[in-house]
Amino acid sequence: MTDVYVVGTDMIKFGRFPERSVPELGAQAALMALDDCGLTIQDMQALYSGNLFEASGGVGQRILREIGQTGIPVVNTANACATGATAFREGWMAIKAGVYDIVLCVGSEQMGTGLLGGAGGGKGIPTEGLLGSGTMPSVFAHVGLEHTRKYGTTFEQFAKVSVKNHHHSTLNAKAMYQKETPLEEVMGAEMISYPNTKLMCSVNVDGSAAAVLCSEKKAKELGLMKRAVKVRASALSSDPYTSRNIAMMDFNAVTRLAAKTAYEMAGLGPNDLDLIELHDCFATAELVHYENLGLCKDGEAGRMIDTGETQLGGRIPVNVSGGLLSKGHPLGATGIANIYEVTTHLRGEAGSRQVDGARIGLTHVVGAGSACAVHILEKV
Amino acid sequence: MSVSADAAPPKSVVPFLKVKGEGAPYLAGSKCGKCGEVVVGTRDVCGKCGNRKSLEHIKLANTGKLYNYTVVHRNFPGVPVPFISAIVDLDGGGTLKGNLLEVEPDPAKIKFDMPVKVVFRDAGRKDKEGNSYLAYFFVPANKGEMR
Numbered sequence: 001m002t003d004v005y006v007v008g009t010d011m012i013k014f015g016r017f018p019e020r021s022v023p024e025l026g027a028q029a030a031l032m033a034l035d036d037c038g039l040t041i042q043d044m045q046a047l048y049s050g051n052l053f054e055a056s057g058g059v060g061q062r063i064l065r066e067i068g069q070t071g072i073p074v075v076n077t078a079n080a081c082a083t084g085a086t087a088f089r090e091g092w093m094a095i096k097a098g099v100y101d102i103v104l105c106v107g108s109e110q111m112g113t114g115l116l117g118g119a120g121g122g123k124g125i126p127t128e129g130l131l132g133s134g135t136m137p138s139v140f141a142h143v144g145l146e147h148t149r150k151y152g153t154t155f156e157q158f159a160k161v162s163v164k165n166h167h168h169s170t171l172n173a174k175a176m177y178q179k180e181t182p183l184e185e186v187m188g189a190e191m192i193s194y195p196n197t198k199l200m201c202s203v204n205v206d207g208s209a210a211a212v213l214c215s216e217k218k219a220k221e222l223g224l225m226k227r228a229v230k231v232r233a234s235a236l237s238s239d240p241y242t243s244r245n246i247a248m249m250d251f252n253a254v255t256r257l258a259a260k261t262a263y264e265m266a267g268l269g270p271n272d273l274d275l276i277e278l279h280d281c282f283a284t285a286e287l288v289h290y291e292n293l294g295l296c297k298d299g300e301a302g303r304m305i306d307t308g309e310t311q312l313g314g315r316i317p318v319n320v321s322g323g324l325l326s327k328g329h330p331l332g333a334t335g336i337a338n339i340y341e342v343t344t345h346l347r348g349e350a351g352s353r354q355v356d357g358a359r360i361g362l363t364h365v366v367g368a369g370s371a372c373a374v375h376i377l378e379k380v
Numbered sequence: 381m382s383v384s385a386d387a388a389p390p391k392s393v394v395p396f397l398k399v400k401g402e403g404a405p406y407l408a409g410s411k412c413g414k415c416g417e418v419v420v421g422t423r424d425v426c427g428k429c430g431n432r433k434s435l436e437h438i439k440l441a442n443t444g445k446l447y448n449y450t451v452v453h454r455n456f457p458g459v460p461v462p463f464i465s466a467i468v469d470l471d472g473g474g475t476l477k478g479n480l481l482e483v484e485p486d487p488a489k490i491k492f493d494m495p496v497k498v499v500f501r502d503a504g505r506k507d508k509e510g511n512s513y514l515a516y517f518f519v520p521a522n523k524g525e526m527r
Contacts, residue, residue: 118456125505125513127393129459132477133452138465141450149448149492193465194451194487241428244475246420248448248467 008037026108027066050087080367085335144284169322205328418473
């Protein structure tokens with residue numbers, strides 16, 4: 001099977017664009033990714049489009065109306081917060097299988113504002129706040145306090161994740177925010193679901209990102225190998241059975257499963273990674289994923305954030321883009337935006353936030369339900 | 381719970397809370413005859429081992445321990461805050477999310493593994509047709525209704 005390369009990728013600056021449509025956002029990123037490798041929609045053999053909130057709305061086809069209706073096959077994906085990464089993976093798989101040589105993958109989303117999730121709805125009476133809470137800040141508060149229960153992780157340690165990622169975003173012009181948030185400000189912000197304060201919740205933004213994927217032969221033919229980044233691994237998992245799964249949504253076992261699969265596929269381990277973009281939808285989530293991705297032993301995530309190992313310049317920088325916490329989290333776009341970020345570092349084009357000498361990077365998204373995608377990229 | 385004699389009996393807030401028939405309301409669960417796993421809800425296939433042949437439908441315990449929680453301060457309009465969203469491991473198996481009542485919504489006052497009881501009370505919310513609903517709640521084991 002051929003190796004698959006990212007040859008073009010870009011993302012729009014995340015923000016709030018209520019006056020624009022989802023396909024318009026997706027089209028913008030698609031054209032930027034095509035421009036990044038000097039190709040056009042006429043060069044693409046298929047389109048994989050990730051979007052969650054308009055999942056039945058043919059977003060991929062509507063993107064083609066904006067950028068050229070060439071009649072290529074379109075696959076629309078919806079897979080919770082792994083939606084964009086799933087679209088990317090479908091494109092990767094089609095090239096791996098030898099069906100296509102070059103495809104376009106786009107993730108786009110319009111979010112609105114406010115709380116996501118919540119239990120119940122449909123039949124009977126709403127159960128949110130009656131049978132516990134199913135809002136995303138609450139679900140991820142449970143994730144964090146489980147870590148507290150096991151290892152004594154503190155509110156302050158969780159809050160430091162937000163301080164770090166907001167700091168990183170000051171170096172990223174494409175992030176929603178470029179604003180420092182000192183520890184006191186993070187901890188003193190409005191409490192949403194303990195221990196997640198408002199500044200420890202990801203930002204609901206509109207956004208899009210895109211990537212052009214290519215077989216090795218085609219990339220060489222097109223003369224695109226110089227900036228090409230190899231996809232060393234692509235893994236997708238659903239939540240394996242765990243006894244508390246029904247009451248407490250699982251983001252740990254599902255991530256460990258995808259990570260293990262990805263490391264095996266790439267033939268490498270966490271110590272080989274130079275940077276990581278992981279799913280910090282809430283500050284509590286980032287810490288548990290240090291352990292789920294094997295960046296440290298179980299129980300050491302609190303120490304990692306305390307010692308600064310995951311900040312830019314540290315042993316293994318995490319979310320130098322600003323992460324979902326500050327760059328923003330347009331669900332369907334996030335997975336491909338992570339690919340863009342890691343690719344940009346591996347190409348040595350990340351400017352003031354560049355991770356020096358980055359050669360191998362990992363992206364991780366995990367969505368409620370649960371769905372987890374892990375990709376490992378390498379500059380060859 | 382307070383339901384007047386001439387009113388319609390309350391409906392159940394979720395399928396696994398059984399309110400109809402004889403006896404007190406209870407939480408329904410399933411036990412796998414092959415791997416022994418106990419889960420909340422009436423199931424015919426075991427999610428753990430895939431067994432389809434010998435799932436026993438059981439009554440779950442009304443006692444358990446607090447595994448995890450969060451104190452919710454911000455929620456949708458109309459939902460009273462703060463409240464405690466609790467994850468409880470029931471004695472004998474099954475894990476359930478619900479509101480923990482009669483404990484101050486302050487992390488300093490909430491202890492992991494504290495023993496709790498399951499109590500059944502009016503949900504305090506009605507549907508569009510005006511039907512009442514019975515819900516389950518957790519209270520500290522040393523408090524709450526005696527049954």
